[in-house]
Amino acid sequence: MSLLNFFGKGRRSAPVARDRLQLLLAHERGLGGGEDLAAILQQEILAVIAKHIAIDRDRVVVKLDRGDQVSTLEIDIEMPETALPKS
Amino acid sequence: MSKVVVVTSGKGGVGKTTSSASLGAALAQAGQKVVVVDFDVGLRNLDLVMGAERRVVFDLVNVVQGDAKLAQALIRDKRVETLSLLPASQTRDKDALTEEGVGRVIDDLREQFDWVICDSPAGIEKGATLAMRFADLAVVVTNPEVSSVRDSDRIIGLLDSKTQRAESGDRMEKQLLLTRYDPARAARGEMMSVEDVLEILAIPLLGIVSESPDVLSASNVGCPVTLHNPGSPAAQAYSEAARRLMGDNVAVSVPKERQSFMSRLFGRKAVA
Numbered sequence: 001m002s003l004l005n006f007f008g009k010g011r012r013s014a015p016v017a018r019d020r021l022q023l024l025l026a027h028e029r030g031l032g033g034g035e036d037l038a039a040i041l042q043q044e045i046l047a048v049i050a051k052h053i054a055i056d057r058d059r060v061v062v063k064l065d066r067g068d069q070v071s072t073l074e075i076d077i078e079m080p081e082t083a084l085p086k087s
Numbered sequence: 088m089s090k091v092v093v094v095t096s097g098k099g100g101v102g103k104t105t106s107s108a109s110l111g112a113a114l115a116q117a118g119q120k121v122v123v124v125d126f127d128v129g130l131r132n133l134d135l136v137m138g139a140e141r142r143v144v145f146d147l148v149n150v151v152q153g154d155a156k157l158a159q160a161l162i163r164d165k166r167v168e169t170l171s172l173l174p175a176s177q178t179r180d181k182d183a184l185t186e187e188g189v190g191r192v193i194d195d196l197r198e199q200f201d202w203v204i205c206d207s208p209a210g211i212e213k214g215a216t217l218a219m220r221f222a223d224l225a226v227v228v229t230n231p232e233v234s235s236v237r238d239s240d241r242i243i244g245l246l247d248s249k250t251q252r253a254e255s256g257d258r259m260e261k262q263l264l265l266t267r268y269d270p271a272r273a274a275r276g277e278m279m280s281v282e283d284v285l286e287i288l289a290i291p292l293l294g295i296v297s298e299s300p301d302v303l304s305a306s307n308v309g310c311p312v313t314l315h316n317p318g319s320p321a322a323q324a325y326s327e328a329a330r331r332l333m334g335d336n337v338a339v340s341v342p343k344e345r346q347s348f349m350s351r352l353f354g355r356k357a358v359a
């Protein structure tokens with residue numbers, strides 16, 4: 001066991017804390033007190049889709065993962081069978 | 088039957104959020120279905136302590152106001168399958184939550200979970216009274232320090248008057264969780280002892296969690312201490328408290344002073 005390990009356990013968590021905060025605050029400050037971009041995007045995307053087909057709000061799954069390089073917004077909409085023309 | 092638990096204190100910074108996350112995780116690790124709900128609207132932090140901050144899309148306010156379905160706002164923990172989080176919003180609107188809306192959400196949560204753990208904001212205003220409003224049981228988080236004990240006493244008064252249970256004439260069950268306890272300082276008489284606090288507040292003891300660096304590193308990495316470092320004294324204290332909540336008869340052990348590194352070097356016992 002290295003000395004660093006011996007003294008480490010509590011201490012090494014601090015850089016993790018700093019990184020997590022930097023990432024989170026970058027997103028939160030970007031809001032300027034307003035709404036989260038991801039929340040706005042998903043609302044508008046759903047509104048556009050709802051113009052064309054009836055979507056059941058219970059069948060919509062929204063997942064988000066804010067990363068430092070990329071963030072992913074995943075919107076999973078179950079379409080009623082009648083929504084798409086059959087070929 | 089599901090239980091709604093409010094984790095409350097009056098005073099801020101005593102360990103409500105830490106305890107909500109740790110008790111919630113410990114109950115889930117014991118196989119219970121658990122949701123922890125952040126009632127600290129405007130100052131959400133439970134997401135950060137549980138490591139879910141990157142995944143928040145909707146929150147309690149969205150659900151209460153009907154802008155999102157409950158299922159869409161719940162965040163499943165990635166480590167413990169039966170643990171979920173309902174985050175608070177960052178809105179500054181103090182009236183974002185209504186009693187009727189919160190009641191509806193709690194009813195829905197009761198149907199899906201064995202335990203609904205409500206992390207109360209500090210204070211005695213609307214946020215704190217809404218968090219306790221529908222609870223079956225209160226965990227009163229207290230530090231062995233005068234202002235914390237006084238504020239806990241105040242909160243116990245509110246629990247006995249402002250909750251639905253109290254208003255309908257039922258007994259509101261309250262249990263004391265003593266946190267940030269320092270055995271060395273208590274031994275030296277610099278900090279109130281467990282007996283002192285219990286005598287003043289006169290409610291049953293749920294557990295004692297020592298002041299511990301393991302708690303800090305757990306929140307640094309966003310992982311409740313019962314998951315991050317299960318062998319640590321803090322994790323064991325929370326796990327035992329969780330077992331007591333589940334009705335197990337586990338005696339509360341009062342943390343003993345551990346010998347400091349220096350006193351071990353010199354072969355002295357630090358205990359008075």
Ligand SMILES: Nc1ncnc2c1ncn2[C@@H]1O[C@H](COP(=O)(O)OP(=O)(O)O)[C@@H](O)[C@H]1O
Pocket residue numbers: 096098099100101102103104105106209266267268296297298299300302303306321
């Ligand atoms: N047992 C403990 N040992 C050391 N630090 C603790 C302990 N419990 C809580 N803390 C720290 O105290 C601070 C306040 O805790 P928190 O849970 O946010 O309190 P509250 O929700 O009551 O305001 C946090 O920095 C937390 O890490």
Ligand SMILES: [Mg+2]
Pocket residue numbers: 103104105127132207208
């Ligand atoms: Mg808190």
